[in-house]
Amino acid sequence: xxxxxxxxxxxxxxxxxxxxxxxxxxxxxxxxxxxxxxxxxxxxxxxxxxxxxxxxxxxxxxxxxxxxxxxxxxxxxxxxxxxxxxxxxxxxxxxxxxxxxxxxxxxxxxxxxxxxxxxxxxxxxxxxxxxxxxxxxxxxxxxxxxxxxxxxxxxxxxxxxxxxxxxxxxxxxxxxxxxxxxxxxxxxxxxxxxxxxxxxxxxxxxxxxxxxxxxxxxxxxxxxxxxxxxxxxxxxxxxxxxxxxxxxxxxxxxxxxxxxxxxxxxxxxxxxxxxxxxxxxxxxxxxxxxxxxxxxxxxxxxxxxxxxxxxxxxxxxxxxxxxxxxxxxxxxxxxxxxxxxxxxxxxxxxxxxxxxxxxxxxxxxxxxxxxxxxxxxxxxxxxxxxxxxxxxxxxxxxxxxxxxxxxxxxxxxxxxxxxxxxxxxxxxxxxxxxxxxxxxxxxxxxxxxxxxxxxxxxxxxxxxxxxxxxxxxxxxxxxxxxxxxxxxxxxxxxxxxxxxxxxxxxxxxxxxxxxxxxxxxxxxxxxxxxxxxxxxxxxxxxxxxxxxxxxxxxxxxxxxxxxxxxxxxxxxxxxxxxxxxxxxxxxxxxxxxxxxxxxxxxxxxxxxxxxxxxxxxxxxxxxxxxxxxxxxxxxxxxxxxxxxxxxxxxxxxxxxxxxxx
Ligand SMILES: *[C@@H]1O[C@H](CO)[C@@H](O)[C@H](O)[C@H]1NC(C)=O
Ligand SMILES: *[C@@H]1O[C@H](CO)[C@@H](O)[C@H](O)[C@H]1NC(C)=O
Ligand SMILES: *[C@@H]1O[C@H](CO)[C@@H](O)[C@H](O)[C@H]1NC(C)=O
Numbered sequence: 311x312x313x314x315x316x317x318x319x320x321x322x323x324x325x326x327x328x329x330x331x332x333x334x335x336x337x338x339x340x341x342x343x344x345x346x347x348x349x350x351x352x353x354x355x356x357x358x359x360x361x362x363x364x365x366x367x368x369x370x371x372x373x374x375x376x377x378x379x380x381x382x383x384x385x386x387x388x389x390x391x392x393x394x395x396x397x398x399x400x401x402x403x404x405x406x407x408x409x410x411x412x413x414x415x416x417x418x419x420x421x422x423x424x425x426x427x428x429x430x431x432x433x434x435x436x437x438x439x440x441x442x443x444x445x446x447x448x449x450x451x452x453x454x455x456x457x458x459x460x461x462x463x464x465x466x467x468x469x470x471x472x473x474x475x476x477x478x479x480x481x482x483x484x485x486x487x488x489x490x491x492x493x494x495x496x497x498x499x500x501x502x503x504x505x506x507x508x509x510x511x512x513x514x515x516x517x518x519x520x521x522x523x524x525x526x527x528x529x530x531x532x533x534x535x536x537x538x539x540x541x542x543x544x545x546x547x548x549x550x551x552x553x554x555x556x557x558x559x560x561x562x563x564x565x566x567x568x569x570x571x572x573x574x575x576x577x578x579x580x581x582x583x584x585x586x587x588x589x590x591x592x593x594x595x596x597x598x599x600x601x602x603x604x605x606x607x608x609x610x611x612x613x614x615x616x617x618x619x620x621x622x623x624x625x626x627x628x629x630x631x632x633x634x635x636x637x638x639x640x641x642x643x644x645x646x647x648x649x650x651x652x653x654x655x656x657x658x659x660x661x662x663x664x665x666x667x668x669x670x671x672x673x674x675x676x677x678x679x680x681x682x683x684x685x686x687x688x689x690x691x692x693x694x695x696x697x698x699x700x701x702x703x704x705x706x707x708x709x710x711x712x713x714x715x716x717x718x719x720x721x722x723x724x725x726x727x728x729x730x731x732x733x734x735x736x737x738x739x740x741x742x743x744x745x746x747x748x749x750x751x752x753x754x755x756x757x758x759x760x761x762x763x764x765x766x767x768x769x770x771x772x773x774x775x776x777x778x779x780x781x782x783x784x785x786x787x788x789x790x791x792x793x794x795x796x797x798x799x800x801x802x803x804x805x806x807x808x809x810x811x812x813x814x815x816x817x818x819x820x821x822x823x824x825x826x827x828x829x830x831x832x833x834x835x836x837x838x839x840x841x842x843x844x845x846x847x848x849x850x851x852x853x854x855x856x857x858x859x860x861x862x863x864x865x866x867x868x869x870x871x872x873x874x875x876x877x878x879x880x881x882x883x884x885x886x887x888x889x890x891x892x893x894x895x896x897x898x899x900x901x902x903x904x905x906x907x908x909x910x911x912x913x914x915x916x917x918x919x920x921x922x923x924x925x926x927x928x929x930x931x932x933x934x935x936x937x938x939x940x941x942x943x944x945x946x947x948x949x950x951x952x953x954x955x956x957x958x959x960x961x962x963x964x965x966x967x968x969x970x971x
Contacts, residue, residue: 354631355570356592358706359624359678360538362396362458363389367601367641367682368654371402371413374433377653377684379449384685386453392697393706394681396538396570397450398458399443403429404466413649416467416508424477425469425493425523426530427461447535458538458570459531463503463551464512465523469493479522491519501551503543505575510543515557524557525564532565540572545587545594547578552586559590559628571628572636572678575599579613581620588625588633593678600638601648602659604955607668608892610637611874614675615713623676623711636678640668643683643692654684662691663956666936667890669695670957673705674876674888700935700961704886708878710913715875715901733854733863740853741864757855757866873899873952877909880961884932885910887960891952900949903928903964911968920968932962 363385365373382397404420404427405411411418422428422440429446431438436445447457470493479491496519501512514520531539541558544551555573562569573587576595587594596613600606617623617635627633642665644654660668672679681696740758848856855864872893878886885906889899911922930944936959950958 354627354629355568356627356631356634358393358632359634359676360396360570360572360593361392361394361679361705362398362456362538362681363394363685364398364400364458364540364639364680364682366400366460367639367645368643368684369400370646370648370650370652371400371405372407372433372651372653373399373403375435375437375446377686378446381685382450382453382455384688386455388693389681389685389697390454392699392702394679395454396456396458396680398460398538398540398680400460400540401462401542403427403434403459406430407433412651413506414508417471419466419468419509421466421469421472421474423474424526425465425472425474426477426527427466442530443534443536447537451535456537456570457535458540459534459536460540460542461527461531462506462510463541463543463549463554464501464510465493465497467509467511470497470499470511476519476523477526479519481518483517483519491522493523496520496523504548504577505543512551512554515553521557524554524561528558528561528565532567532569535567536569537567538570538572540574542574545573545579545583546576546598547580549575549577550583555587555590563629568629570631576636576638581616581622584617584620584622584625584635588622588627590628591633592627592631593634593636595638596635597638599648600641602641602645604660604664607660607664607671610671611713611890611892613637614671614677615716615874618675618712624709634676634678637672637675639680639682640672640696641682642668642696643681643685643689644687645683654687658683658692661955663953665692665695667955667957669698669701670888670936670959671876671890673701674708674711674878674886674959676705676708676711679705698935700933701959704878704880704959704961707881708886709881710910711876711878712913713874713876714905714909715873716871717873718871733856733861739855739864739866741849741855742853873897875899875901877901877906879910879913882963883967884961884963887948887962889950889952889958891954891956894954896951896953898949898951899958900947902947903930903944904946906948906962907964907966914968922966922968924966926965928964928966930962930964932960935959935961 363381365378365381369377378397378399385394385397402413402419406418406420407430408418420428420430428440429437429443434443434446436449437443443457443459450457473492473494476491476493476496481487481491482489483491483495496513496517498512498514502508503510513523515524528539539558539562541555543549544554544558559571562571570593571591573591573594575598577598579594579596584594584596596617597610600610614635614637622633622635624632624634642658642660645656645658646652646654658665671677679696679702683692742756742758850856856862872891874890874892876886876888876890880886887901887906889901891897891899907922907924907928911920914920927945930941930948932941932944933939934941934950936957941960941962944962948960948962950960952958
């Protein structure tokens with residue numbers, strides 16, 4: 311059965327109007343494309359990227375029932391017509407709001423007699439008396455929405471401490487047939503959650519007890535009528551737990567309930583990991599947490615490109631569904647701070663251009679769209695941004711989505727970025743400790759990196775910079791203060807020496823939890839993390855700056871390619887084009903219509919590329935999506951002046967057809 315989406319039909323109507331001027335037989339062909347594509351994708355769960363609201367960016371872990379239901383109501387009344395349907399309670403709904411409880415503290419998690427997490431009845435009054443989340447799910451369902459829960463890896467250390475029995479476990483751990491399975495028999499204490507090690511550890515999924523425990527969790531979630539599970543601490547370079555993902559995937563199937571299965575946190579996720587999990591899940595994070603920092607947004611471009619390039623966007627998913635690389639929630643509007651013990655209190659720090667750029671990338675790469683801000687306090691601009699119908703239609707109903715161009719902007723020098731990477735990947739950065747003035751004992755931490763963007767002939771200029779101030783103080787804070795000073799006079803390596811002494815930085819632990827990219831030119835990216843424990847850094851004799859606790863190295867990288875172009879084919883025969891300017895100056899970005907057309911034919915719903923039929927000179931008309939203005943007839947080229955940290959998005963209809971249906 312072919313089910314045509316309303317939006318698709320609307321598009322057809324718009325499309326017919328536009329095409330009258332160009333005149334052609336495209337209309338018939340485009341409806342055929344729509345039917346083929348939608349009939350192959352309308353089956354199963356997450357047939358389009360899931361969309362909804364998640365509590366983390368605005369409430370961290372402390373959300374209460376009334377705050378949650380208020381947000382759900384806003385989704386139901388305002389966002390549901392735009393396809394937002396999942397409302398998800400993020401982490402630690404079982405943790406008591408004790409003054410001593412924080413996201414790092416064990417011992418405050420409530421479990422039932424079988425060691426399974428249960429909601430804190432103080433924050434979730436409807437769940438009191440062992441009712442679990444069922445009453446909340448009922449309210450959400452009555453609003454016409456779907457209910458989601460965040461869960462952590464394995465088993466909580468609270469359950470291990472109580473050594474709770476395992477529901478439904480066959481046999482006994484020692485084979486005696488007498489002793490029953492308990493939490494301590496299945497807990498793998500040497501496999502803790504990387505980012506919350508004292509609260510959760512893996513369970514042995516090859517033991518009868520471990521299997522039964524996971525089964526018992528998901529039977530419980532299904533009995534609460536949960537529709538969406540965000541499973542954390544199981545995916546990405548630090549947390550990868552394929553055994554548990556497989557076990558949970560099977561447990562979800564065993565419930566018989568259609569549950570969307572989402573994986574997290576995705577720190578340094580690779581496409582190989584994507585291939586391992588796409589059939590077991592419906593979405594999986596491909597980056598660490600995204601917050602409202604420019605560098606968090608920017609760090610998504612390469613990873614989104616890589617996952618799209620290998621065909622993982624919309625690949626087959628769990629239970630006949632599809633799966634989607636997930637760029638994380640949209641931290642827009644009214645927000646709190648990462649892991650904070652307090653709720654929303656501030657506006658999003660991104661500029662309106664940066665927000666537009668973020669939504670454009672998320673939409674054209676077909677990421678799930680999970681809004682993170684407190685909806686009770688959403689402003690009109692943000693609401694307009696996340697409900698733009700063309701953007702949403704592209705996010706749900708386009709194919710062949712990918713980056714087709716990445717290049718430097720000649721007039722646009724991008725600042726270097728500071729990243730945490732595996733120490734074997736820091737080949738381009740030489741760290742050293744220098745005396746600030748000859749003979750002084752005022753030391754500085756400095757780096758040098760060859761700047762490939764300034765190569766001329768055989769000589770490569772080097773960029774270098776220093777953290778100001780004595781090293782006994784906190785170099786990150788000093789770095790912050792001097793953030794704009796990236797070009798300092800060249801320091802000869804002989805003047806530098808390695809340091810055997812260790813020094814503390816407060817921003818180190820922020821990296822440990824959320825390793826991501828930081829742009830030196832924007833000091834806001836070093837957020838205050840005084841609440842977090844420090845990391846100890848050391849410059850090695852080979853010029854690496856290593857965090858001695860997490861073992862990762864700080865690397866300065868020069869960004870070369872600040873201009874990016876993504877395209878996608880729409881279901882109505884249209885083509886979407888997004889221009890991104892990651893640089894600090896306005897930049898003119900262009901793509902020739904010829905290359906656009908060639909590219910369209912090379913990505914086809916069939917295995918064989920189609921032929922392009924073009925009866926007269928190539929022309930396109932279309933819409934500038936963010937300004938909602940019709941473009942005049944385009945000949946030869948599509949170009950736009952894109953603001954710094956900004957994006958432009960177009961939907962074009964051209965006078966060619968592709969014989970690929
Ligand atoms: C997990 O359980 C299986 C089966 O009981 C056992 O053979 C294996 O050694 C256990 N693995 C670990 C890491 O304890
Ligand atoms: C940067 O741009 C150049 C020129 O367009 C291109 O050859 C190169 O592959 C790009 N680099 C990356 C990492 O995308
Ligand atoms: C870096 O080391 C990690 C393990 O420590 C390894 O998985 C990775 O492939 C290495 N990367 C490179 C570029 O050698």
